[in-house]
Amino acid sequence: MAKTVEDTKDRPDMGRRRFLTAATSVVGVAAIGTVAVAMVDSLEPTAAEAAAAATVVNLSPIEPGMQVTVPWQKKPVIIVNRTPAMLATLAEAESKKLLKDPNCDVPQQPPYCKNQYRARKPEWLVMVRICTHLCCIPHYRPKKASVTPWWLGGFHCPCHGSMYDLSGRVIKGSPAPHNMAVPEYTFSPNGKTVTVTKMYPLAHLC
Ligand code: FES
Numbered sequence: 001m002a003k004t005v006e007d008t009k010d011r012p013d014m015g016r017r018r019f020l021t022a023a024t025s026v027v028g029v030a031a032i033g034t035v036a037v038a039m040v041d042s043l044e045p046t047a048a049e050a051a052a053a054a055t056v057v058n059l060s061p062i063e064p065g066m067q068v069t070v071p072w073q074k075k076p077v078i079i080v081n082r083t084p085a086m087l088a089t090l091a092e093a094e095s096k097k098l099l100k101d102p103n104c105d106v107p108q109q110p111p112y113c114k115n116q117y118r119a120r121k122p123e124w125l126v127m128v129r130i131c132t133h134l135c136c137i138p139h140y141r142p143k144k145a146s147v148t149p150w151w152l153g154g155f156h157c158p159c160h161g162s163m164y165d166l167s168g169r170v171i172k173g174s175p176a177p178h179n180m181a182v183p184e185y186t187f188s189p190n191g192k193t194v195t196v197t198k199m200y201p202l203a204h205l206c
Contacts, residue, residue: 109182
């Protein structure tokens with residue numbers, strides 16, 4: 001079971017935002033090679049490096065309605081086990097026209113997650129928990145009316161009030177421009193673990 005990060009649900013965390021901004025900056029590394037081909041080859045991740053960059057999460061302890069947030073490449077990734085009632089709110093958000101990008105046309109997720117659930121399997125949300133406005137960490141607020149009287153459940157950013165549904169789709173009126181990013185991931189054949197492998201190249205965090 002991967003180690004969880006501390007849940008920040010009760011406090012705005014500007015320090016964390018700055019940390020994440022710094023953590024996602026590119027760190028330049030100069031390498032000297034003898035031939036150009038060798039230099040290009042050296043930039044390709046080895047199998048060992050790719051494996052080290054992946055995070056494997058045991059899904060068994062995550063009961064329906066619960067979430068776990070794991071650190072992955074210095075970013076928090078949230079995994080939510082959504083109940084049928086939670087999934088029903090996704091269509092409701094669409095029918096009420098609450099969402100900026102209901103069909104996920106901005107490529108903030110891999111093609112296999114371009115659906116209402118933004119997921120490979122409807123019940124399991126796997127998402128980078130970073131607000132697309134200025135990189136704060138949104139709170140998980142699954143209960144109806146827990147943020148506003150019309151709240152269906154979702155994520156609420158403490159910094160400037162951005163709101164997202166339970167698929168991480170941003171709600172109209174939020175300062176955040178896009179849905180939260182979904183990384184590349186796979187399930188094990190028995191469905192008991194998920195492996196987060198890499199960022200979807202077209203997605204941006206904030
Ligand atoms: S960082 Fe989330 S609303 Fe500004």
